[in-house]
Amino acid sequence: MTLEIYDKRVEIQPPLDQQSAEKIKQEVDSLLTQISGHELRLASSYARLGGLLRAVKVNQFWISYGFERFSSYLESVRERINRQRSQVYAILSVAEALLPYMTERQLEEIGITRAHELRRLVKEGGTVQARILDPDSDLDPPADVRLMDYAARENVTAIKLRAAVNNI
Numbered sequence: 178m179t180l181e182i183y184d185k186r187v188e189i190q191p192p193l194d195q196q197s198a199e200k201i202k203q204e205v206d207s208l209l210t211q212i213s214g215h216e217l218r219l220a221s222s223y224a225r226l227g228g229l230l231r232a233v234k235v236n237q238f239w240i241s242y243g244f245e246r247f248s249s250y251l252e253s254v255r256e257r258i259n260r261q262r263s264q265v266y267a268i269l270s271v272a273e274a275l276l277p278y279m280t281e282r283q284l285e286e287i288g289i290t291r292a293h294e295l296r297r298l299v300k301e302g303g304t305v306q307a308r309i310l311d312p313d314s315d316l317d318p319p320a321d322v323r324l325m326d327y328a329a330r331e332n333v334t335a336i337k338l339r340a341a342v343n344n345i
Contacts, residue, residue, distance in 0.1 A: 217331075220288030227272030227289065228281040230254065234269070267293070274299045278306065279325055286329040294338045295328055298345065309341050 230251070233239055239250035255265045268289060274296040275284055284292060295305050305325040313332070314320045324345070328338050 217288065220290050221285040223268050223289035224271070224284045224287065224292055225281065226254075226258075227268040227270075227292075228276060228284060230265075230269045231272040231276060271296045275305065278304065283325060283329065287325070290335045291328050291333065291338050294335055294342050295325065298324070298342045303342070303345055307345050309345065312337065312341060 233242075233250065234247055237247075239247050242250060244250040244253070251265050251269070252262070255262055258265070271289060271292045272284065275292060278299070279287075287295065298307075299305065305323070305328075307324045308321045309324050309327060310319040311322045311327065312319070313330075314322075324341065327333060327341060
């Protein structure tokens with residue numbers, strides 16, 4: 178194969194050991210699949226954590242855990258998950274903003290990254306129940322769908338969700 182890089186022609190030779198190259202490719206592909214799955218589970222776990230932290234706060238359970246203040250309890254959580262203080266508060270704020278409008282299960286399905294986009298909408302006076310024209314619809318005109326249902330789809334990224342939120 179010949180490539181032109183900075184006006185120079187460069188010949189790319191195939192690997193000498195094609196069998197090793199294919200083995201490494203399979204390992205990389207497998208690892209990427211695992212990482213993707215872990216990322217999805219992690220996003221759901223953070224959403225679940227937000228719901229639990231909200232319950233601890235609302236019910237003042239931190240007192241029975243031996244903490245004088247909720248912020249002290251959150252600091253212990255922060256240390257255990259090795260996140261910045263602002264990240265822990267963001268996880269909590271997502272749950273506080275969204276759980277009045279959806280179940281914890283729905284929040285877990287959406288995941289923390291996409292839930293941040295919905296939180297922004299709610300904080301600006303919008304609703305996750307809003308109906309949008311489905312950006313992925315093959316119908317003409319496109320079908321409509323609730324924003325929170327759209328957000329729960331696996332193929333919907335935070336960027337796609339942000340675009341949908343911005344179009345409301």
